[in-house]
Amino acid sequence: MSNIYIGYHFTVSPKELGTEILIAELGEKPFDSFIETEDGFSAFIPKSLWSEDLLEDIYLLNNPDFSISYTTEEIEQQNWNEVWEKNFDPIDVDGLCHVRAPFHPKTDAPYDIVIEPKMSFGTGHHETTHMMIQYLLDMNVEGMKTLDMGCGTAILAILAEMKGAKPIDAIDIDNWCYLNSIENAERNHCQHISVYEGDASILEGKKYDLIIANINRNILLNDMATYVECLNPGGIILFSGFYEQDIPHIDASCTEKGLTFLSKIQRNNWVSLKYQKS
Numbered sequence: 056m057s058n059i060y061i062g063y064h065f066t067v068s069p070k071e072l073g074t075e076i077l078i079a080e081l082g083e084k085p086f087d088s089f090i091e092t093e094d095g096f097s098a099f100i101p102k103s104l105w106s107e108d109l110l111e112d113i114y115l116l117n118n119p120d121f122s123i124s125y126t127t128e129e130i131e132q133q134n135w136n137e138v139w140e141k142n143f144d145p146i147d148v149d150g151l152c153h154v155r156a157p158f159h160p161k162t163d164a165p166y167d168i169v170i171e172p173k174m175s176f177g178t179g180h181h182e183t184t185h186m187m188i189q190y191l192l193d194m195n196v197e198g199m200k201t202l203d204m205g206c207g208t209a210i211l212a213i214l215a216e217m218k219g220a221k222p223i224d225a226i227d228i229d230n231w232c233y234l235n236s237i238e239n240a241e242r243n244h245c246q247h248i249s250v251y252e253g254d255a256s257i258l259e260g261k262k263y264d265l266i267i268a269n270i271n272r273n274i275l276l277n278d279m280a281t282y283v284e285c286l287n288p289g290g291i292i293l294f295s296g297f298y299e300q301d302i303p304h305i306d307a308s309c310t311e312k313g314l315t316f317l318s319k320i321q322r323n324n325w326v327s328l329k330y331q332k333s
Contacts, residue, residue: 067095209236221247295327
């Protein structure tokens with residue numbers, strides 16, 4: 056594969072919904088990966104797979120309900136760190152958890168997490184990751200067998216271990232996320248995280264006290280029965296990756312399968328929900 060990439064830097068408004076839809080469309084193209092930015096996201100494709108008409112059939116770019124602009128640049132693969140330093144600022148969640156890149160100075164937060172963002176979502180900038188961090192900070196997870204489903208950069212698995220959860224399985228269907236999660240677990244000196252590449256089908260026979268599922272509505276609904284089957288009685292499951300208007304669909308599926316609603320966190324139009332298995 057060529058070591059030259061074409062980077063597309065998108066500014067999207069409204070950001071949350073537009074970004075989700077546009078990434079879904081671009082996912083049908085040979086883009087390697089995406090990273091969040093303050094005003095949208097960046098998408099990367101090997102130059103060897105790029106073509107002039109790459110974005111011609113992208114519906115959202117011509118949708119009057121969204122304002123989308125972009126710039127492009129050629130990027131040498133070995134210069135990725137320059138991209139991260141331009142786009143990745145440290146995150147502070149309630150003064151308790153700081154998420155930073157290796158090039159940021161160490162902080163005195165109780166939980167100081169170092170993430171090499173590379174090309175994966177889950178740096179903590181996104182509302183859903185931020186809310187899941189808030190939930191974990193508020194919980195006593197000591198000794199809980201934990202699943203981080205759709206782990207991205209493994210930031211939530213890392214925080215869970217820092218708070219005493221073990222053992223922890225971190226699973227993502229994306230190969231880049233899988234490799235990045237392994238690196239980040241090692242970078243944060245984690246001893247109890249096992250990373251797997253795959254989907255919910257690899258959960259058969261596994262049992263957990265805590266499940267963290269920050270994915271999207273359709274995948275959550277599709278795999279809900281598997282998650283509930285894997286959750287021990289009395290276990291906690293945290294959901295995010297969807298909007299406020301999706302709550303009735305998620306809640307109906309949870310209630311039908313024997314989960315009890317405990318609480319909700321909302322950040323902009325994104326929500327996280329906490330349930331317990333009776």
